[in-house]
Amino acid sequence: MKYILVTGGVISGIGKGIIASSIGTILKSCGLRVTAIKIDPYINIDAGTFSPYEHGEVFVLNDGGEVDLDLGNYERFLDINLYKDNNITTGKIYQHVINKERHGDYLGKTVQVVPHITDAVQEWVMNQAKVPVDDDKKEPQICVIELGGTIGDIEGMPFVEAFRQFQFKAKRENFCNIHVSLVPQPNATGEQKTKPTQNSVRALRGLGLSPDLIVCRSAKPIEMAVKEKISMFCHVEPEQVIFIHDVSSTYRVPILLEEQGIIKYFKQRLNLPIDDQPSDLLMKWKKMACRYERLLKVCSIALVGKYTKLSDCYASVFKALEHSALAINYKLDLMYIDSTELERSTEAENSVKYHQAWHKLCKADGILVPGGFGIRGTEGKLQAISWARTKKKPFLGVCLGMQLAVVEFARNCLNWEDANSTEFDSDTKNPVVIDMPEHNPGDMGGTMRLGKRRTVFKTENSVLKKLYGDEMFVEERHRHRYEVNPELTHCFEEKGLKFVGHDTEGNRMEIIELENHPYFVGVQFHPEFSSRPMKPSPPYLGLLLAATGTLNAYLQRGCKLSP
16 A cells, blocks of 8 residues: 655645645556545544535535545545545544543553554554445555645644654655645745745654655746755755646646656656556546636526635535536536525615625526525525526525425415425424434434435436436435425425425435426435536536526437537
8 A cells, every 4th residue: 555645834725635636636547546535633523513614515425424525526536435434533533542542442551642642543544545435346556645734733743743653654665745835926026935835844844754745836837946946945856846836727737747747756756556657537637628728608607505705615516517517518607696695684784785696696597506504595595596486597406405495486386475494493384394303403413314315216207317317216415404394295296396306215305396497406415426527417417508508409319418
């Protein structure tokens, strides 16, 4: 097993996740089996209880793990399926060690950060690195490990110490460290500064790790003189300094790394049994990146949510839309609309914001209401859904988006004026969305219906069934506490809102479709988590096809994309 540790310096959010994913992609293109581990130094057991404004979206895995969004990057880039234990947190490690101590496994010893916590980290990494993540179920050959945060953070120290020890346990030819740093360019001088990188590498060396590659992030391409300066002051060869500037799409990053000789370096440094040249997989990435940059036709989608100030809050939704747009040769124009700004209360408080939000919504080619929790902004989402339904605008509702589509239909088509979800009004006379029997209202973490579940199609006459290739069932990832009330579904069906997909028992409503509408679809699951750059998610692809007016032609071709 070969281990590649990716650390970061100067600032967090520098792009370690994309760099780690890109390195994995390059090595996979050379015919190697690659897995990935993300270490988050926070004390939370998992990411499930975070506000999206803290760390971006919560990504859900097949096994129900609620994890950091970087695991989404790994899955999309490497086309693998990871597990919850591929995300290590301080909370998980300490819980594991404390449980062992309570069990008496340490035989009365004083339990300390060194060696017990550091040993637990090493043991976890070695065990998880062996778990197959590809469809062929073979053991991986390379494990890419991303250490979250920045070097010098107090909460990350036990992990750095663990890897300082681990480099000797694994042996030099099986372990290498890539350090990602920032090369800022102040507007005042326009000069690219190397001092932050020098200080960051010095701090890393002071903790016992020496970088084998220094990946320098910058806004603009870095000059050769800067590369030579970093090489000299950071005690590495010039070819060990890699530049990654801001690019138009993340698909370009593996190509930039490959152009700077990273395959040749890894082959020598880790003694890998590979050729110097990448295979067809990286050629496909090159073609995809070039195609992305040449797109001319634009499709605009309005994303109506409540976490619109930070794009990472809907990272997988954005990627799923982007994959679908690229598949049909359109450039995506994603317009984020804060759902509270569509509400009547905003018109009274700030009419400019209200009218700007409605202007965006009205000019969009399609409307998407993603998942979420809590009552704030729900009235605005209901207004957007009503607009999509009455104006025949293509619409996709995901999780809460589907539940609100049912609420909107009940209020405006069935005339149940107080129809609501028990999440927002526990005393409603028409509870069209109810909490699930197994929902535990006490604990918040890990108490939802999580992970990959089967959805069975109940009718042949379904747009989504055709988009999924006429499969009898689909398996998608879920994350919800509430569900459509199965006792009331017949009322909706009579008026044209069809529940075309159920769970295996037939009790849970999974997919809705509205009759006599170009594309009005709601799904209880989260199809965005399974979307891949070369395999777009069918519900999102359907939205883009309907928004560009090409859905019927696509279905008539037998769900084949035009060349």
